[in-house]
Amino acid sequence: MDDAQGTHPRTNCFSCRGRAQSEWCALDHGDVALLNDCKASNVYQPGQTIFTQGAACLGVFCVETGAVAIRKTDVDGNSVIVRLAHAGATLGYRAFFADAPYRASADALMPSRICFIDKVALRKLLGRNPTVGHSFLRHMARDLEEADEARLHAAALPVRARLAHLLLVLKDRFASSTHDGKLVIELPLSRQDMAAMVGTRPETIARAVRGFQDDRIARFDGRRVEVSDLERLLDELDSNEA
């Protein structure tokens, strides 16, 4: 009885595939053992929340498999997905380093196995191995760059271009090319979530999707997208220059 939902004692940091690309890649044997002992693993179903905006941060989370959305919500209900986290990513570290409550919520987009790492254990690791801190600095630098980039995009590009950009990002992780050479993306997001990613309303996403179909750039069937012409999709990003 270790499946479904509750704590899952059998997961093992040594064999965790995501670790290689994560901040934990430079740990020695003893460090991994420490990590392995203090973590708690959990499986989250789509929609389940991992942590909530406003709550105190008790540690960080580690995505072993699956995908997670980090959302920021307004007093009047407006919300935006500020980033996605995939296998290997560490979650909730911003609040940890700021030593402040979470300023965003995280929920699973698909069934996801996620480990929790306690504050004190993490602090111990940071003390033992300086590379861990460096990895976080690098990781955070990337996230910050992406956030800034998103701001520029939101201000400069129309929804259609932003959606194209989103598809191109999702392609890298969720694309599977078919037999006849066509690119197929299995979206991990609902239309609502796509809207939240792009910073707009679901209705507008629907229209933009329609636009892409009418222009024969891609075919949408639920969460399945067939990109017929990748070039044209790339063109959308800067077609309004010149």
Added chain:
Amino acid sequence: MDDAQGTHPRTNCFSCRGRAQSEWCALDHGDVALLNDCKASNVYQPGQTIFTQGAACLGVFCVETGAVAIRKTDVDGNSVIVRLAHAGATLGYRAFFADAPYRASADALMPSRICFIDKVALRKLLGRNPTVGHSFLRHMARDLEEADEARLHAAALPVRARLAHLLLVLKDRFASSTHDGKLVIELPLSRQDMAAMVGTRPETIARAVRGFQDDRIARFDGRRVEVSDLERLLDELDSNEA
């Protein structure tokens, strides 16, 4: 002959007032000496650029006095100010930690004395004193939070509310209350730069400013702003809820 523009050998990290609030606050005497030896000080006039988007990062910068805008620019000329840096702030650290070229430019908003700290020296400091790394983690966590917050704002709030928010932020650093109790802000930004901060066009800023004047919330005279009713300005932030 040490004024105006060129390298300025006389500045001293020991006496630098900004240091207390910066990442360098926990350095011991030896560390500060190291910092002091390897840095190069410089005075930048308004409009002068400190570093340029796309260029390689050779180290970080330290604002001793003045204020700096960090801008991100598009291939087709759109640009946004992603953050401001004041006395005590460290500049260009994102590129340093990502070990990548600058993804934004920095230019002075007012006459500013800014020190440059070499890559190798910084690396040495990070090695010697782990608190430095922690400080950067904290600083970056704050910047990331602000970037995310800005994204939500841009998506959810109209220009008028975003401008109100900008004024409230600038107030904290550039306000001087007058004899008769009125709040006065001396803006460090041109209208164009305000537009770039809020993510809109100068024309729209002009209209929003007009709006505030018509509603008797504040009086604008060039870069001088008199806020007659701070309450009403605060209300602008969430007046469209309920």
Added chain:
DNA sequence: CGGGGGTTTGAGTCCGTTCAAAATACGTGG
């Protein structure tokens, strides 16, 4: 079969943009 959420579509409106011109501020040289 009958909800109920999510998605799509439509019509109307509003906010912000665009383009163009007038007004103002600013630095420079006469």
Added chain:
DNA sequence: CCACGTATTTTGAACGGACTCAAACCCCCG
């Protein structure tokens, strides 16, 4: 100190993209 040229800011009018509100549709699930 004033005159002038240039850049910034302001204003106006028209346009357009995205939002709102509302209804229809769809799909999944009980």
